[in-house]
Amino acid sequence: xxxxxxxxxxxxxxxxxxxxxxxxxxxxxxxxxxxxxxxxxxxxxxxxxxxxxxxxxxxxxxxxxxxxxxxxxxxxxxxxxxxxxxxxxxxxxxxxxxxxxxxxxxxxxxxxxxxxxxxxxxxxxxx
Numbered sequence: 655x656x657x658x659x660x661x662x663x664x665x666x667x668x669x670x671x672x673x674x675x676x677x678x679x680x681x682x683x684x685x686x687x688x689x690x691x692x693x694x695x696x697x698x699x700x701x702x703x704x705x706x707x708x709x710x711x712x713x714x715x716x717x718x719x720x721x722x723x724x725x726x727x728x729x730x731x732x733x734x735x736x737x738x739x740x741x742x743x744x745x746x747x748x749x750x751x752x753x754x755x756x757x758x759x760x761x762x763x764x765x766x767x768x769x770x771x772x773x774x775x776x777x778x779x780x781x
Contacts, residue, residue, distance in 0.1 A: 661708035661778050662686045666696030666724060667740070668716045672763075676711065679767045680774065693719035700728050707735070709777040711761070714741035726753045736777040740765065756780075 663685050667673045673689040680687050688703060690696035693716045700707065710728060712721035719727075721739050728735055737758035761773050 660684050660686045662688065662703065662706045663774060664688045664690065664696065664699060664703070664707045664710045666690045666693060666710065666716075666721070667713040668692045668718075669713070672713070672740075676770065679770055683771050685774070692716060693721075693724045696724055697727055701731070704728075704732050704735075708781060709736040709738065709774055711738045711740060711774070712758075714739045715743070722753065725758060729753055729755045734781070736781040738773055738777060 663680050665673050665676050665680075665687060667676070668691060670691055673691060677687045677689050688699050688707075690699050696710075696712070700710070710725070712724055714721040716724075721741075725737050725739070728737075733754040735755060737755075738761050739758045740761045740763055742763040759773055759777060761770065
């Protein structure tokens with residue numbers, strides 16, 4: 655598979671270091687990555703690239719809009735979009751029940767590269 659054919663992952667996280675490290679891990683694994691440093695930038699990138707994006711990795715808690723709100727807006731445009739919510743505080747079962755589409759996966763921070771890759775690859779396989 656050429657780099658142009660590699661799946662595209664959209665990362666939305668207000669912590670630049672998280673975005674940079676996650677992008678590096680995914681790029682080394684052969685994936686293409688777009689990185690947004692906040693919810694509004696993430697929504698703008700999603701609107702531009704929604705047909706190409708294979709999975710979105712969203713920070714659960716961001717200052718502008720939380721990850722569930724962002725996911726709801728993305729899924730209004732593409733209901734089957736695979737999603738991973740990352741959080742340092744966890745989540746509650748069913749908190750995303752009102753959002754159309756498949757239940758988002760939860761990746762707890764701090765996460766290891768292997769756990770990240772496994773979850774992203776699983777999301778891409780089941781999309």
